[in-house]
Amino acid sequence: MSFLECLPGTASLIEELDKKLLVLLRDGRTLIGTLRSIDQFANLVLHKTIERIHVGNKYGDIPRGVFVIRGENVVLLGEIDSEKDPKVELKEVSIDEILEAQREEQVKKQEEEKKRNKALLERGLQPHAEKVVEEFQ
Numbered sequence: 001m002s003f004l005e006c007l008p009g010t011a012s013l014i015e016e017l018d019k020k021l022l023v024l025l026r027d028g029r030t031l032i033g034t035l036r037s038i039d040q041f042a043n044l045v046l047h048k049t050i051e052r053i054h055v056g057n058k059y060g061d062i063p064r065g066v067f068v069i070r071g072e073n074v075v076l077l078g079e080i081d082s083e084k085d086p087k088v089e090l091k092e093v094s095i096d097e098i099l100e101a102q103r104e105e106q107v108k109k110q111e112e113e114k115k116r117n118k119a120l121l122e123r124g125l126q127p128h129a130e131k132v133v134e135e136f137q
Contacts, residue, residue, distance in 0.1 A: 013038045016079060021046070023069060024076035030054070032080065033067060042071030053098045055105055058091050060098025 033046030049067040
């Protein structure tokens with residue numbers, strides 16, 4: 001029995017070992033790091049990992065070091081081609097600046113969601129139950 005036969009669900013990931021990857025997680029976070037290890041459940045170990053936060057045309061990188069990711073939390077995984085130039089012009093900003101921009105964006109989205117839910121309730125429609133409970137607490 002070969003090594004690839006032992007890891008049927010993750011065999012294609014073996015080719016990605018020691019490559020720089022972008023990983024999008026189920027909670028929306030974006031991680032960039034070098035793939036160092038995988039297992040049969042597609043759990044990943046990234047080395048020299050950064051968490052990249054995008055807000056509009058700005059981004060900031062937060063160093064995270066070694067990062068262990070449970071396979072079920074991976075939404076998207078892809079190799080980063082450092083040779084290609086990005087077509088979208090993004091401006092790198094400080095960690096503090098990007099975290100503040102992210103917070104402002106989240107507050108804005110929450111306010112818009114509250115307005116939407118209120119409008120739905122006024123029309124006799126029921127918005128998503130969890131969100132209604134959160135708003136009225």
